[in-house]
Amino acid sequence: MTRIADTIRDFYHAYHERDRAAASALMDEGFTFTSPYDDAIGKAEWFARCWDPGDHHAAFEEDQLAETGEGGAFLTYILTLDTGLSFRNTEYLVVREGRILSVNVYFGASYRDGAFVAQSPPPAPESADAAPDPAPAPPVRGKGWRRVLPSPRIKG
Numbered sequence: 001m002t003r004i005a006d007t008i009r010d011f012y013h014a015y016h017e018r019d020r021a022a023a024s025a026l027m028d029e030g031f032t033f034t035s036p037y038d039d040a041i042g043k044a045e046w047f048a049r050c051w052d053p054g055d056h057h058a059a060f061e062e063d064q065l066a067e068t069g070e071g072g073a074f075l076t077y078i079l080t081l082d083t084g085l086s087f088r089n090t091e092y093l094v095v096r097e098g099r100i101l102s103v104n105v106y107f108g109a110s111y112r113d114g115a116f117v118a119q120s121p122p123p124a125p126e127s128a129d130a131a132p133d134p135a136p137a138p139p140v141r142g143k144g145w146r147r148v149l150p151s152p153r154i155k156g
Helices: 003-016 020-025 043-050 052-056
Strands: 027-035 038-041 057-069 072-081 085-096 099-112 115-117
Touching: 003 020, 003 057, 003 072, 003 085, 003 099, 020 027, 020 043, 027 043, 038 043, 043 052, 052 057, 057 085
Parallel strands: 027 099
Antiparallel strands: 027 038, 057 072, 072 085, 085 099, 099 115
């Protein structure tokens, strides 16, 4: 096991065992957390928003932990709540000098007693300053996945 894998496993163990001091000690002061609901929130905001829901975790099972080099790793796990709802998430973590620098979360489907349970995203915050939706990406064509960006126009 590498130091990166050890750090990641120690962090999730501390979170699921509700050991806030141990989890905090494994987080870099510049820590950021991004998910479909959070945009690069810092350590204090992560504790405010993400710590208490862990009180409702009944089981955590590591599925895959794959390092990517340069201190990064993907962790896929299955989490079961005390309500019986379970889901699989994949997270990309960056570890520097034995501390978690960033976490990016990718949600998976939810299940109860082996049956799929459709989820709804939380309502979007109402704001007069809301940015318009970005322009859609151009279609992907050919083999494999590739995003084709428009080329800059050359003047002259």
